[in-house]
């Protein structure tokens with residue numbers, strides 16, 4: 113049986129919810145959510161996952177989606193502390209894995225500066241969910257010996273060419289937050305030495321029933337993204353491993369085991 117007695121009064125659990133499907137949550141994440149007294153969640157956390165929290169739990173969306181207006185990071189931090197000071201178990205629920213472009217370190221440091229105890233639970237990052245759903249590897253013997261996660265959106269709008277492997281054909285690149293910047297990414301990678309025929313895969317809503325895959329070559333990346341007119345979260349994969357992406361029957365990837 114799940115009880116609240118396992119943690120002291122006033123505690124924060126920073127939880128990775130995975131990319132949307134309840135089946136991608138860890139058992140620890142599920143238990144934390146079921147014992148939450150206050151829940152601060154990201155915009156990308158699905159309704160199905162939110163429904164797992166107790167009905168009496170306070171639920172507040174603190175999510176950020178691209179350029180849209182949302183609560184600032186400093187307000188989220190302050191809210192966490194305010195709720196914890198009431199003696200609640202606060203769950204800070206993040207999409208995917210908290211340690212991948214999740215600002216988790218900023219939140220941990222803030223909690224520590226306020227003397228608040230906390231624990232972090234990992235989650236399935238969107239790249240892993242996309243790879244499983246569309247059946248491509250992220251590394252592949254002899255073809256992709258390294259993997260780099262990058263952000264397509266930095267403060268100055270550029271991608272970081274110092275990142276290890278950007279020009280190495282044996283490195284798989286996965287871009288998060290990249291859908292508005294694909295033409296620039298393609299041009300930058302080409303200038304860095306990636307060939308025009310490098311395989312690319314673009315996955316929208318990875319891990320969810322409405323997921324979509326587009327595949328092609330680096331030279332046509334911008335056109336592929338424009339034609340798809342994605343509305344959901346999008347990941348971009350560049351490198352040899354992405355040539356294995358399969359246009360699968362989505363009813364197979366949503367098969368349940370109970």
Ligand SMILES: C[S@@+](CC[C@H](N)C(=O)[O-])C[C@H]1O[C@@H](n2cnc3c(N)ncnc32)[C@H](O)[C@@H]1O
Nearest residue numbers: 131208209212237238288289317318345346347
């Ligand atoms: C702020 S980052 C958070 C990443 C998250 N912590 C993770 O581990 O997946 C948000 C970006 O992650 C990617 N993303 C998150 N969920 C996704 C999904 N279900 N499908 C495709 N991309 C996703 C998108 O690139 C989105 O812009």
